[in-house]
Amino acid sequence: MSIDYNEAIPNNVDLADDRRLLRALERWQPAYLQWWDNLGPVETSDFEVYLRTAISVDAKGWAHYGHVRMPEYRWGVFLTPPEKGRKIAFGQHKGEPVWTDVPGEYRTELRRLVVTQGDTEPASVEQQRRLGKTCPSLYDLRNLFQVNVEEGRHLWAMVYLLHAHFGRDGREEANEMLERHAGDPDKPRILEAFNESTDDWLSFFMFTYFQDRDGKFQLAALAESGFDPLSRTCQFMLTEEAHHMFVGESGIMRVVKRTCELMREHDTDNVRAYGGIDLATIQKFINFHYSICLDLFGSERSTNAANYYSMGLKGRYQETKIDDDHVLADAHVLTPRIEGNHIGTEESAALTAMNLKLREDYAKDSQRGLNRFNKAIAEYGFGTRLTLPDPAFNRNIGVFRDINATPEDKIIGDDEWQARRYEWLPSPDDRAFVQSLMVPVTEPGKMAGWIAPPKRGIHGKPLDFVYVLFY
Numbered sequence: 001m002s003i004d005y006n007e008a009i010p011n012n013v014d015l016a017d018d019r020r021l022l023r024a025l026e027r028w029q030p031a032y033l034q035w036w037d038n039l040g041p042v043e044t045s046d047f048e049v050y051l052r053t054a055i056s057v058d059a060k061g062w063a064h065y066g067h068v069r070m071p072e073y074r075w076g077v078f079l080t081p082p083e084k085g086r087k088i089a090f091g092q093h094k095g096e097p098v099w100t101d102v103p104g105e106y107r108t109e110l111r112r113l114v115v116t117q118g119d120t121e122p123a124s125v126e127q128q129r130r131l132g133k134t135c136p137s138l139y140d141l142r143n144l145f146q147v148n149v150e151e152g153r154h155l156w157a158m159v160y161l162l163h164a165h166f167g168r169d170g171r172e173e174a175n176e177m178l179e180r181h182a183g184d185p186d187k188p189r190i191l192e193a194f195n196e197s198t199d200d201w202l203s204f205f206m207f208t209y210f211q212d213r214d215g216k217f218q219l220a221a222l223a224e225s226g227f228d229p230l231s232r233t234c235q236f237m238l239t240e241e242a243h244h245m246f247v248g249e250s251g252i253m254r255v256v257k258r259t260c261e262l263m264r265e266h267d268t269d270n271v272r273a274y275g276g277i278d279l280a281t282i283q284k285f286i287n288f289h290y291s292i293c294l295d296l297f298g299s300e301r302s303t304n305a306a307n308y309y310s311m312g313l314k315g316r317y318q319e320t321k322i323d324d325d326h327v328l329a330d331a332h333v334l335t336p337r338i339e340g341n342h343i344g345t346e347e348s349a350a351l352t353a354m355n356l357k358l359r360e361d362y363a364k365d366s367q368r369g370l371n372r373f374n375k376a377i378a379e380y381g382f383g384t385r386l387t388l389p390d391p392a393f394n395r396n397i398g399v400f401r402d403i404n405a406t407p408e409d410k411i412i413g414d415d416e417w418q419a420r421r422y423e424w425l426p427s428p429d430d431r432a433f434v435q436s437l438m439v440p441v442t443e444p445g446k447m448a449g450w451i452a453p454p455k456r457g458i459h460g461k462p463l464d465f466v467y468v469l470f471y
């Protein structure tokens with residue numbers, strides 16, 4: 001399915017045949033560009049960035065790479081083609097044909113899911129907008145901008161659904177997407193982790209490793225939806241999301257490797273004096289980012305999540321590969337419970353524990369990359385291992401929100417938490433130290449001293465290719 005780039009809004013959904021929808025999106029487009037100009041990457045409108053643009057939605061559709069000014073990136077609306085005869089795979093409508101339009105009785109729930117998903121996309125661009133000023137290399141700068149333009153496109157994906165399927169209130173919600181802002185005290189983004197700032201590149205790599213991975217799991221759950229346009233748009237978004245997680249995982253790996261090189265060269269764990277980020281600090285950043293991302297899954301027991309599942313709106317990760325009845329009316333699972341000063345479990349209806357199930361799948365996937373980092377550390381001959389903190393650590397949502405716990409899941413009192421939290425989380429000094437390393441490196445092929453070079457360049461280009469042209 002190829003995409004026509006001669007259209008004002010490139011798309012593969014026959015926008016030209018729906019004049020009303022096309023006009024509505026054309027009215028939203030200037031507001032979007034204005035938002036990009038005001039709150040997108042700072043002072044970059046003249047840069048030419050070696051970007052990848054989707055030219056079709058099939059596997060070969062990623063072939064197009066070229067230098068593009070970001071405001072001229074062809075943001076558009078792309079859905080994977082419909083699957084003939086697709087049936088709803090779970091919930092009370094299991095086995096019925098998928099919906100091509102919003103079922104009236106589920107309108108509110110669906111709109112809420114689309115709005116929550118959509119809100120995160122511009123939020124991440126806002127959070128990362130200053131990073132370009134301190135890039136560790138041109139290669140990394142280009143990857144940042146690639147991620148940013150794709151998050152912009154993901155916003156387009158959700159705004160399309162709102163305009164196409166939710167009438168006037170959908171249009172209003174689309175406008176609101178550009179009115180809430182990450183960290184704005186009056187109009188913050190919906191989910192808490194999207195109001196944190198991402199001011200240094202270690203945080204950026206952690207963000208793309210952990211937060212974009214939440215994106216992967218949420219999108220995968222929405223890709224199971226019985227509302228077919230949502231499913232198809234999420235399927236295509238997942239192909240873009242994969243690159244973001246590559247940026248995160250390879251970024252952290254390169255930091256870890258550089259740290260290990262410095263540890264070996266200077267025979268010390270404390271590589272700060274040599275311009276590296278010590279493993280202890282990397283661990284604290286992992287603790288922070290992982291714990292705030294666990295909050296993004298909502299409460300362990302949630303009637304919202306049970307309803308989304310029963311209604312056929314949001315499934316489980318890889319729903320169709322799970323071997324059960326996909327209705328779960330009588331199924332039970334264990335969910336965590338606070339019992340005095342330790343963490344126990346209780347039996348809960350599996351339907352209400354959907355958020356926990358997705359979170360557990362996410363945790364397994366997060367651990368895989370850590371295993372690879374640890375293998376690299378071991379190959380340098382060091383015994384340190386990076387770990388994921390326990391789900392009880394540093395939480396603001398769900399069953400653990402009212403307790404304090406160590407990364408090893410020991411419940412502790414407020415005083416101990418206050419006294420010790422910077423043993424586990426980045427302290428203001430840790431952040432200031434990482435920030436002190438953030439000096440821009442823009443000479444082609446050169447890298448900042450705290451990060452190893454990547455294994456290869458982008459799309460077969462050498463590492464010293466000019467990935468970003470400044471004017």
Ligand code: BYC
Pocket residue numbers: 113114116117120121124151190191192193211212213214215216218219295296297298299300301302303304305314355397
């Ligand atoms: N922060 O029943 P509960 C991505 C609210 S990332 C603030 O437990 P539910 C990306 C909740 O709204 C993926 N509030 O929650 C990554 C509810 O409010 P009400 C984004 C929160 O509904 C990187 C109340 O607490 N996509 O794509 O089961 C870069 C009770 O909550 C939070 C999605 O999230 C929170 N963390 O689950 C760019 C998918 N958590 O009803 C992009 C769509 C909960 O009391 N969203 N609350 O007013 C959902 O599926 C669900 O909304 C959630 C929450 C899983 C987020």
